[in-house]
Amino acid sequence: xxxxxxxxxxxxxxxxxxxxxxxxxxxxxxxxxxxxxxxxxxxxxxxxxxxxxxxxxxxxxxxxxxxxxxxxxxxxxxxxxxxxxxxxxxxxxxxxxxxxxxxxxxxxxxxxxxxxxxxxxxxxxxxxxxxxxxxxxxxxxxxxxxxxxxxxxxxxxxxxxxxxxxxxxxxxxxxxxxxxxxxxxxxxxxxxxxxxxxxxxxxxxxxxxxxxxxxxxxxxxxxxxxxxxxxxxxxxxxxxxxxxxxxxxxxxxxxxxxxxxxxxxxxxxxxxxxxxxxxxxxxxxxxxxxxxxxxxxxxxxxxxxxxxxxxxxxxxxxxxxxxxxxxxxxxxxxxxxxxxxxxxxxxxxxxxxxxxxxxxxxxxxxxxxxxxxxxxxxxxxxxxxxxxxxxxxxxxxxxxxxxxxxxxxxxxxxxxxxxxxxxxxxxxxxxxxxxxxxxxxxxxxxxxxxxxxxxxxxxxxxxxxxxxxxxxxxxxxxxxxxxxxxxxxxxxxxxxxxxxxxxxxxxxxxxxxxxxxxxxxxxxxxxxxxxxxxxxxxxxxxxxxxxxxxxxxxxxxxxxxxxxxxxxxxxxxxxxxxxxxxxxxxxxxxxxxxxxxxxxxxxxxxxxxxxxxxxxxxxxxxxxxxxxxxxxxxxxxxxxxxxxxxxxxxxxxxxxxxxxxxxxxxxxxxxxxxxxxxxxxxxxxxxxxxxxxxxxxxxxxxxxxxxxxxxxxxxxxxxxxxxxxxxxxxxxxxxxxxxxxxxxxxxxxxxxxxxxxxxxxxxxxxxxxxxxxxxxxxxxxxxxxxxxxxxxxxxxxxxxxxxxxxxxxxxxxxxxxxxxxxxxxxxxxxxxxxxxxxxxxxxxxxxxxxxxxxxxxxxxxxxxxxxxxxxxxxxxxxxxxxxxxxxxxxxxxxxxxxxxxxxxxxxxxxxxxxxxxxxxxxxxxxxxxxxxxxxxxxxxxxxxxxxxxxxxxxxxxxxxxxxxxxxxxxxxxxxxxxxxxxxxxxxxxx
Numbered sequence: 001x002x003x004x005x006x007x008x009x010x011x012x013x014x015x016x017x018x019x020x021x022x023x024x025x026x027x028x029x030x031x032x033x034x035x036x037x038x039x040x041x042x043x044x045x046x047x048x049x050x051x052x053x054x055x056x057x058x059x060x061x062x063x064x065x066x067x068x069x070x071x072x073x074x075x076x077x078x079x080x081x082x083x084x085x086x087x088x089x090x091x092x093x094x095x096x097x098x099x100x101x102x103x104x105x106x107x108x109x110x111x112x113x114x115x116x117x118x119x120x121x122x123x124x125x126x127x128x129x130x131x132x133x134x135x136x137x138x139x140x141x142x143x144x145x146x147x148x149x150x151x152x153x154x155x156x157x158x159x160x161x162x163x164x165x166x167x168x169x170x171x172x173x174x175x176x177x178x179x180x181x182x183x184x185x186x187x188x189x190x191x192x193x194x195x196x197x198x199x200x201x202x203x204x205x206x207x208x209x210x211x212x213x214x215x216x217x218x219x220x221x222x223x224x225x226x227x228x229x230x231x232x233x234x235x236x237x238x239x240x241x242x243x244x245x246x247x248x249x250x251x252x253x254x255x256x257x258x259x260x261x262x263x264x265x266x267x268x269x270x271x272x273x274x275x276x277x278x279x280x281x282x283x284x285x286x287x288x289x290x291x292x293x294x295x296x297x298x299x300x301x302x303x304x305x306x307x308x309x310x311x312x313x314x315x316x317x318x319x320x321x322x323x324x325x326x327x328x329x330x331x332x333x334x335x336x337x338x339x340x341x342x343x344x345x346x347x348x349x350x351x352x353x354x355x356x357x358x359x360x361x362x363x364x365x366x367x368x369x370x371x372x373x374x375x376x377x378x379x380x381x382x383x384x385x386x387x388x389x390x391x392x393x394x395x396x397x398x399x400x401x402x403x404x405x406x407x408x409x410x411x412x413x414x415x416x417x418x419x420x421x422x423x424x425x426x427x428x429x430x431x432x433x434x435x436x437x438x439x440x441x442x443x444x445x446x447x448x449x450x451x452x453x454x455x456x457x458x459x460x461x462x463x464x465x466x467x468x469x470x471x472x473x474x475x476x477x478x479x480x481x482x483x484x485x486x487x488x489x490x491x492x493x494x495x496x497x498x499x500x501x502x503x504x505x506x507x508x509x510x511x512x513x514x515x516x517x518x519x520x521x522x523x524x525x526x527x528x529x530x531x532x533x534x535x536x537x538x539x540x541x542x543x544x545x546x547x548x549x550x551x552x553x554x555x556x557x558x559x560x561x562x563x564x565x566x567x568x569x570x571x572x573x574x575x576x577x578x579x580x581x582x583x584x585x586x587x588x589x590x591x592x593x594x595x596x597x598x599x600x601x602x603x604x605x606x607x608x609x610x611x612x613x614x615x616x617x618x619x620x621x622x623x624x625x626x627x628x629x630x631x632x633x634x635x636x637x638x639x640x641x642x643x644x645x646x647x648x649x650x651x652x653x654x655x656x657x658x659x660x661x662x663x664x665x666x667x668x669x670x671x672x673x674x675x676x677x678x679x680x681x682x683x684x685x686x687x688x689x690x691x692x693x694x695x696x697x698x699x700x701x702x703x704x705x706x707x708x709x710x711x712x713x714x715x716x717x718x719x720x721x722x723x724x725x726x727x728x729x730x731x732x733x734x735x736x737x738x739x740x741x742x743x744x745x746x747x748x749x750x751x752x753x754x755x756x757x758x759x760x761x762x763x764x765x766x767x768x769x770x771x772x773x774x775x776x777x778x779x780x781x782x783x784x785x786x787x788x789x790x791x792x793x794x795x796x797x798x799x800x801x802x803x804x805x806x807x808x809x810x811x812x813x814x815x816x817x818x819x820x821x822x823x824x825x826x827x828x829x830x831x832x833x834x835x836x837x838x839x840x841x842x843x844x845x846x847x848x849x850x851x852x853x854x855x856x857x858x859x860x861x862x863x864x865x866x867x868x869x870x871x872x873x874x875x876x877x878x879x880x881x882x883x884x885x886x887x888x889x890x891x892x893x894x895x896x897x898x899x900x901x902x903x904x905x906x907x908x909x910x911x912x913x914x915x916x917x918x919x920x921x922x923x924x925x926x927x928x929x930x931x932x933x934x935x936x937x938x939x940x941x942x943x944x945x946x947x948x949x950x951x952x953x954x955x956x957x958x959x960x961x962x963x964x965x966x967x968x969x970x971x972x973x974x975x976x977x978x979x980x981x982x983x984x985x986x987x988x989x990x
Contacts, residue, residue, distance in 0.1 A: 016040050016151060040151040046178065047143040048086075049073040051185040070143040075109040075196050078227045081217070084196035086111055086182075088175050090168065091119040093201045093221055096239035098127050099449065099465045100221075101134060101142075103237075105230045110134075111178065111198075114146045115155075115170045136493070147174040168207045175200045175216050199224070235416075236435045236464035239451040254455040256309050259389040265318045274318050275300070276391060279311040281427035284912070284928070285335040291319050291385065297751045300385040303328055309387040310453040312460065313427040316392040319385040327381040332913045332945055334928060336977065337430070395450045398423045398431065398462075399480040401471060401979040402441045421448050421462070424484055424978045431462040445469055445476040445979070447483060471979045474700075477891055478586065485884040486876075488580045489591050499573035500597050501566070507602050509610040509635055517565075517612070520854045522632045524615060528660045529559060530640040531605055532647045532717050538600040539583070539592075541834045543613075543638050544720055546666040547659075553627060554620050554666055558724040559636050561603040562612035563835035564845040567594065569858035578870060581877025583837035586888035587693045588700035592837075599836045607641045614845055616724045616832075624673035629727045631852050647713040668712055671719035678722075682774030682825035686803070687796035689924035693892040702896035705923050721833045722824065728848055729830035733819075735851035738812035739867055741843045742830045745806040745821040747773070752802040760795070763948060763962050768799075773822050788965060790921060794907050797919070807875050808840050810867040840874050843867075893923055894981040897972045903988055908964045911950050913943035916960050918968055918985055927985040929968070934958065934987060958990065966990045 016039065045054040047070045058066045075084040087110045094101070094116065101107045112135060121128040135142040147153040147170060155170035157163070178198040186195035200211050200218040211218035225234045260268070268274030277291035279302075289308050290299035300319060302308050311317050400423040419438050421431040431448055435441065445468040453460035468483075469476030482489045501507045510517045531543040543559045567574050577593050584591040592599050605611050615634040619627040639660055642650065650656055651664050679685065694704040725743075733740040753770045760766040766783050769775040780799060785791035803823065808831075811819070821829040832848070835841040843861065850857035860866050910917040915930035931952065932938045939954035948962035960966075966987060973984040 038149065038154070040154050041149055042151050044146050044150045045069065046145070046181055046185075047071050048182060048185060050189055050191070051181070052188060053185070070141050071111070072109050072141055076106075077196075080219075080224075080227045081197045081199065083194050085109075085199045085217075086178070086196060087199055087201055088113065088171065088178065089116065089201040090171050090204065090207065091116045091123070092203055094120050094127060094131060095124060096203070096451070097221055097237065098130055099237050099463075100225070100234060101140075102130070103230075103234065104139075106228050106234065107140070109141045110143070111174075112142055112144045113171060113174050114144065114148045115167050115174075117144060118148075119167060136495070138494075145174065145178075150177075153177050168202075168204065168210075171200065171202075172207070172211055172214060172216060175211070175218070176214060179216065232436050233464075236433070236437060239449075239463055255458060256306065256455045257386075257388075258455070259309075260318070262389070265389045265391070268320075269318065274320055274388065275385070276316065276318050279308070279313065279315045279317045279387070281313050282331065283426065285331040285333065286337045286426065286429075287335055288331045291317060293319070296383055297749060298382055301328060301330060301382050302385055302387065303331075305458070307384070307386040310455075310460070311387045311390065312393070312395060312429070312450070312453070313425070314394040315390055316394065317387045318389040318391060320388045322384045322386060324383075327384050329381050332943060334912050334915045334930060336426070396486060397447055397449050397465060397483060398425070398428055399445060399447055399468065399484050400424055400428075400431070401444065401446060402433075402438065403430070404442045420459070421446060422977060422979070424480060424980060426977065430459050432457065432459045433462055433464055435464050437464070441467060443471055445471060445480045472974065472981055474588075477980075478588070478888070481586075481884055481887040481891065482584075482591070485880040485887065487584050487591055487880060487884050489584075492576065492595050493572070495572035496576045497595060499567075499571050500595060501602065504597060505601055509612060518635070520633055521612070522615070522634045524557070524559070524613070524634045525610060525637045527557060527636065528663055529557070529636050529638045530642060530647075530660060530664065531607070531638055532642045532644060532713055535643045535645070537641075537643075538604060539590075539836045540605045540638075540641060541836045542717070542721060543605045543636065544667055544717070546663040546670070548666070549619065552622070554622065554670065555617065556620050556667065556670065556720070557615055557617045558720050558833065559605065559613040559615045559634065560724070560833050560841075560845075561605055561836055562614045562633060562845070563594070563598065563603050563842055564614075564849060565612050566598055566603060567842060569846065569860060577839050577842065578873065581839050581874040582881045584881040585885050587702070587892040588695060588888075593839065594836060603836050605636065605638050605641075607638045610635055610637050614848070616727055618723070618727070620670060622669075624670050624677060626723075626727075629731075631728070631731060631848055633849065633854055642713075644711050644713045644717075647716075648711045651713070664716075667720065668716050671716040672712075674719045674723060675715060678719075678825060679777065682772060682777055684773055684777050684799075684823045684825075685780070685796070686800040686823065687793050688800055689797060689919070689921070689926075691889065691893070691922075691924035693889060693896060695892070702892045705893050705896050707922060707924065722826075725830055725832050726824075726826050726828065728832040728844060729828040731851050732830065732844060732847040733811055733828060736811070736847055736857075736861075738810075739862055739864055740811040740830070740847060741808060741840060741867060741871065742811055742819060742828060743806055743808050743821065743840070744814065744819055744829070745823045746804045746818070747820075747822045748802055748804050752804075753799075756795075756798055756802055759948060759962055762946070773825050785963075790907065791963065793921070794909070794919065794963070798909065805879065808871040808878075810864055810871055812864045813868060838874075838878075839870070843870065890925070890982070891980070893925060894972055894983055897923075897970060897983055898981065899972065900970075902970045903967055904970055906966055906968045906985070908960060908962055908966060911943070911948050911960060911962050913945075913950070914941065916950060918966060920968065920970065920985070923970070923983070925983055927983055929985050929987055958987070960990070964990060 043057045043059055045058040048054065049069045049071060050073050055066065055069065060066055071086060075086055077084045087107065089110065101110065112131065117131065120131060134140050135144055153174045155166060155173050157166040175198055182198060183195060186192050197217045200216055201221055201224060202208055202218060203220050208218050208220065221238055222235070225231055225238065228234055265274060269276055272295065275293035275295055277293045280290050282288040282290070287304055289302040289311065291302065292299050300321065302319070400421045403420040403422050406420040416434055416436050417438050419433050419435060421433050423431065431450060433448060447465040447468060448462045449465055450460045450462040468479050527545045528547070529543045529545040531540045533540055541561050545557045547555050549555055567577060580593045583593045605613065613634045613636045615632050617630045617632070621627060647664060650661055651668055690708045692706050692708050693702050694706065695702050729742055733742065750770055753768060757768040757770065760768050760783060764785065768779045780796055783792055783795040806821065806823070819828050820826070830844050831838055831840045832844045833841065835845050846857065846861060849855050904920050904922050906918040906920040908916050909919045909926060915928055917926055917928055919926040931941055934952065935955040937955055939952050939956050942951040950960040952958040952960065967989045969986040969988050971984050972981055975982045
């Protein structure tokens with residue numbers, strides 16, 4: 001075989017050509033060797049503004065322009081580098097200190113080497129994306145230097161050299177070249193004495209030693225940060241793992257078991273002896289976790305710290321099922337960390353004599369492991385398991401507050417101490433922090449990152465990122481809930497705003513029908529169209545109309561904002577929208593998916609102005625049977641923008657006989673028939689606790705909380721949006737059977753309903769049948785208590801929590817029978833009707849436009865892999881948006897009740913051996929009432945798990961049963977564990 005290696009004698013230009021060899025395995029298990037040639041160049045610019053040679057020789061685009069140079073002419077100086085400096089970090093610095101590089105108080109003029117960027121991408125895609133974001137920032141001056149393609153900086157891997165050592169050498173080579181290159185540029189400009197330094201940042205001791213030997217400017221991250229003006233704050237942001245276990249002894253006892261090697265875990269998963277799943281922590285018992293795996297109908301229980309083995313909420317873990325003799329019943333007790341492990345000393349525990357389980361936790365666990373030999377499902381032992389490894393850490397940034405009891409009262413300048421951060425999310429364990437700002441951080445909302453969780457530490461170790469502000473301040477609490485739920489709330493960057501129409505608010509639908517904007521559009525401006533939305537809605541996605549046809553049928557139209565006209569595939573605005581995924585609605589603000597110019601103006605179907613729309617038109621009989629459906633791009637002019645209340649009043653006002661009102665009445669008549677048909681097909685009428693917080697118009701301060709009133713007009717809009725979504729789903733699937741973006745709702749496993757089924761049977765003698773959605777729907781209709789009208793709603797709320805979450809998916813990834821939407825009893829479904837606020841709908845618009853021949857489908861939407869990635873992101877974003885909205889309501893309800901004491905009716909939703917959960921319909925809230933809250937001293941109790949009854953005796957005599965109506969006293973309190981203001985419930989009477 002001829003060698004691919006070139007000889008200098010044969011090829012005089014061989015020094016400009018290098019080769020890279022890759023080895024990969026093929027599908028059939030064979031090893032394939034791939035050789036690629038690299039063409040090394042000398043015109044890749046340094047991007048130093050003081051360098052005339054690179055500016056002269058840099059490549060030019062088709063217009064003859066050179067890309068703007070990024071690195072400042074006069075970079076910032078420090079005590080150590082008074083003439084200024086440029087930073088060249090290695091990979092580990094970015095891996096462990098990305099938060100530092102995002103700070104505005106430092107870390108400007110950074111040279112990001114191609115070697116480092118590629119290694120970072122392989123090791124952490126989220127950090128890679130954050131770094132790419134920094135390179136696009138016009139303020140930070142981050143420049144990607146392609147050292148692997150520059151002749152002078154390309155580094156050949158030597159025989160016997162590890163990849164890591166080769167990459168470290170490549171970094172040093174680039175630093176050395178930049179240094180000599182900068183010296184030459186400074187000499188040319190006569191600034192030799194003022195020449196800035198090229199500084200390599202690394203925490204690798206060997207890399208630093210070799211750099212020093214080569215007389216390069218190099219320092220560790222800690223040493224560099226120590227010389228900055230804001231050192232006290234910035235030093236806290238250095239990863240705990242980078243601080244090298246400074247505070248720990250050399251030899252410490254391992255508290256947690258070792259993880260299995262990855263090879264052993266993969267073998268076990270394939271053999272079925274080990275199982276992979278997502279770790280979840282019980283909201284009522286922090287010592288109880290669970291993992292859902294396909295091999296078991298019910299979740300596997302993980303009891304205690306040792307079995308959880310350093311897993312954190314949402315980590316992807318590998319578990320091993322314990323012997324059947326060790327299977328236990330699910331917890332019947334409320335166990336809260338702040339109650340058991342109060343006033344722990346973070347410094348005293350660190351490394352010296354620390355035990356994995358505290359004595360209080362041991363006693364609580366001993367009570368829980370007692371076997372319950374009962375007939376009810378709660379007492380029946382479940383399979384238990386232990387974590388033997390982590391496939392993927394899903395750690396994120398966490399918001400919390402510093403436990404004041406863990407902070408030393410002695411203040412000392414720049415003195416570092418260890419404190420505990422208590423996360424807002426109770427499912428996350430305490431996080432141990434080393435900080436020099438402990439005194440200033442007490443009483444603040446703080447953002448932190450987990451760095452590691454070693455075997456010799458009971459708690460994970462993290463570092464400070466930034467302070468959000470004081471506890472209970474509106475700004476800090478709002479930002480906290482956005483960060484907690486990973487909501488993208490930064491302002492839209494310039495690249496996105498540049499995609500907007502240049503006319504801005506003056507944009508209009510072209511008056512000339514021959515204009516390109518009218519091509520393929522139907523003129524529906526003569527239709528009597530209106531929109532119906534919540535009060536104050538500005539981003540109006542949808543509008544409707546109905547009119548009688550000569551044959552006695554009705555023409556019905558659903559008209560949706562044509563967002564895809566303004567947001568083109570793969571431009572900056574489309575990429576930003578795909579990342580955000582959805583608009584997030586909070587009580588006092590809205591975090592838009594698209595810039596306001598589009599969302600509240602150009603796309604919004606406002607009344608009395610012409611707008612581009614995407615219309616679905618049906619011919620429907622008066623019995624609500626669909627004769628045909630057509631889809632078209634259109635131009636409409638809405639006649640009115642009603643609130644739900646205004647529309648209901650208009651319909652009910654018999655004196656109103658105009659055509660628009662008659663059309664609304666026809667829509668209402670049809671909607672009732674459509675709903676009846678859905679219910680007969682097995683659609684579920686579920687419930688969730690929904691309230692509306694009234695706020696001051698100027699300050700957004702909450703003044704009252706009201707339960708949302710459901711009107712017929714709510715159902716009117718809902719039914720036609722559902723019909724449009726179902727119709728569009730069928731059309732895009734017909735055209736793109738492998739890549740249609742659809743939405744499915746899987747039928748829940750029967751085990752999901754077991755507890756509720758048993759509760760209804762035991763307490764009310766009612767049967768909940770679950771073999772189909774129709775059976776569930778019919779059963780829920782019969783779950784009635786003649787003495788208590790709210791009981792049926794309560795059961796529906798509890799049934800909703802037994803359901804699976806609906807999810808977006810790409811049609812080619814599921815078989816057709818898996819498309820079904822269980823809750824809607826529909827064979828196929830998608831989201832089409834809200835493209836202003838949901839990215840999924842925007843994709844559906846593009847697919848529908850291609851399906852009707854309006855335009856060609858972008859190539860990215862022919863890729864199943866691309867669509868799977870989109871679906872994965874928008875599923876997460878949709879869920880996060882819902883959680884953020886609920887958290888916002890919870891916060892504002894707490895603020896609305898601040899300083900007030902109210903007695904309200906509530907219902908017992910769950911009973912434990914040491915407390916119970918009460919739901920208060922008026923405020924849509926639920927809270928735990930513990931035995932210790934009932935009286936002092938804490939009363940005795942006897943829990944009958946079979947009958948769901950808690951008999952309380954001693955200092956107070958009370959009998960609590962599941963579904964029982966009680967009266968509770970509602971007040972506000974700042975929860976010590978999370979720092980959040982929440983409602984406190986006290987039992988008044990039963």
